Amino acid sequence: MTEKRPKKKRVVWGITGSGDRIRETAAVMKEMRRKYDDEVEIRVYISKAGDQVVKYYKLFPELEEEFDKIWVEANANAPFLAGQVQMGRFELILIAPATSNTVAKISLRIADTMLTNAAIMSQKVMLPLYIMPSDFQEGEVVTTLPDGRDLTLVIRKEDVEHVKRLAAMEGVTMLERPEDIPKIFERHFG
Template identity: 45%
Template sequence: MKRIAWGITGSGDLIKETYDIMVDIKKKSNIEIMVFLSKEGETVMKWYHMWNDIQKDFPNFKTDAGPNSPFIAGPLQVGHYDALIIAPTTANTVAKIVYGIADTLVTNAVAQTAKGSTPIYILPVDQKRGTVKTYSPEGREMVLKMREVDVTNTEKLAQMENISILERPDDLYDLLGISKDQ
């Protein structure tokens, strides 16, 4: 059985798509998924009216009480999990990872996991220059312009050791060996 640690940051962009895919993967496989949320991840789940869903679909999820609480960095570092997935990932979290700041549960998990051999997969929301379409919690379409600094940080993240970039939520199917149409 595969064990995956899935970290959720405060990104509203791609949260619904990513969440639906992870629920689908959970239903189609025997992959054990341990979910943990940054403080902002918890805020966004509530803002997007998904708080009840996460409690139902992933009842043993963990929330950020500090950079090392709950203690998940150790099990990630020693290989208790087959992979660490951070999806979706805010520009703030990407910047902190790129510059070695490990002051939240998610950024500390990445920093400590990178010291071991557990692979890290990150889905940044700010990947390409230009604009992207996303949706508000009410489902209204919005167009956001990507900032140069955020895209540059994503490019730096892609060069870091033991970190692979996911381009879109659907990449999770291939990563975990699950058929989308199963």
């Protein structure tokens, strides 16, 4: 008689249209996939804008090679991620990096994309939601363009207000940088 392997727990990794720290985030997520491969399945869900950014940064082949399950948004309900969240198929949702647009929509309860719809549903069913916003705090930040050059951006108070509003919501944890991601996996799968 063969021994049945325990079913892997599932994690949603949502990628939006932010290129800020996308390479670093992908590197950490690959590390998490390897470290927790026996017990966790990381499913990658990419927004329409995220699809453009992932291709712009030439990360799509790398993601396809590393992760078994990758979906790209067709509309707010395709793939039907919110339905899977509602049915309890995941242990947590991680959206990293998250654009200021995604953060604002979730904070204002606008569920018009696959990832905002799933994030808002996660709050309704008390599924842990982790978000790494690209616009974490006011001031200048330096990000890296696909060609390796630096780009200085000015983060506005209006964007940070949405981060603070979302951070105050029950069941939501904001992450400042990709290096915070391993703590999530340790907490849930340690």
